[in-house]
Amino acid sequence: MTELFADLPADVPARLRARLVTDAEREGILDVAYRTVDTPVGSLLLAATPAGLLRIVYSTTGHDAALADLAERVSPRILHAPARLDAVVRQLDEYFTGRRRTFDVPLDLRLATGFRRAVLSHLADIGYGRTESYAEVAAAAGSPRAVRAVGTACATNPVPVVLPCHRVVRSDGTSGGYVGGAAAKQALLTLEAA
Structure with missing residues (x-):
């Protein structure tokens, strides 16, 4: 051939x-x-x-x-x-490269529904260089006791980085899990802390 x-x-x-x-x-x-x-x-x-x-x-x-x-x-x-x-x-x-703090591309979030969609909507409100605990995100999304569900929503975030689930950490300040792995989450948090 x-x-x-x-x-x-x-x-x-x-x-x-x-x-x-x-x-x-x-x-x-x-x-x-x-x-x-x-x-x-x-x-x-x-x-x-x-x-x-x-x-x-x-x-x-x-x-x-x-x-x-x-x-x-x-x-x-x-x-x-x-x-x-x-x-x-x-x-x-x-x-x-440190020249952008928010994203302004149109999103198609059809892959997320219900509470997961509410969590994703809140992620954009967590400012660059800031973090929130899973509990804080659960409360902001309207279900203060749904801490584990926030973890699931972050783990299934269809557009990580753009919707910054890496900014969601454990209540004790440790990073917690991340769809891209622990090293990627730490790299993103370090980038934003600089």
């Missing part, structure tokens, strides 16, 4: 992929665009719908598994379409 395409320019697969993305967007059949980006906390998979940023996935979770989950839960019409996520990548770069 390789010999068949040996005379084609090296950029043909990239051009064909770009044409596929353009055609899919024009026809309205690109439901989820994705790309990966290298950051100080590892490789992140970014996925967006026309409504906004849908997922940020750490490599520890598994990018392929996340894409398969999106294909099942949202739509099988998923394409590697990096340009749709340029604004998110720019804001993440600004965040990681």
Whole structure:
């Protein structure tokens, strides 16, 4: 098979992929665009719908598994379409270089419902460089006794970093768990403390 395409320019697969993305967007059949980006906390998979940023996935979770989950839960019409996520990548770069404290990209939070959605709504209110305990977040989300449910909401946050669940810590001040791992959580808290 390789010999068949040996005379084609090296950029043909990239051009064909770009044409596929353009055609899919024009026809309205690109439901989820994705790309990966290298950051100080590892490789992140970014996925967006026309409504906004849908997922940020750490490599520890598994990018392929996340894409398969999106294909099942949202739509099988998923394409590697990096340009749709340029604004998110720019804001993440600004965040990681200390030039951004909040994100202002549209979000598609369809993957979170009920109390989890209430927790996510509150996360944006936890200011840069600040932390809140799981108990404080539970109270702010309207269910003061739902401390464990806050932990679950943070662990299933579809857009970590952008909705800063890393700012939620234990009541004794220790960091607690994080979807990207303990090292990623500490790196984000250290970045914001600088």
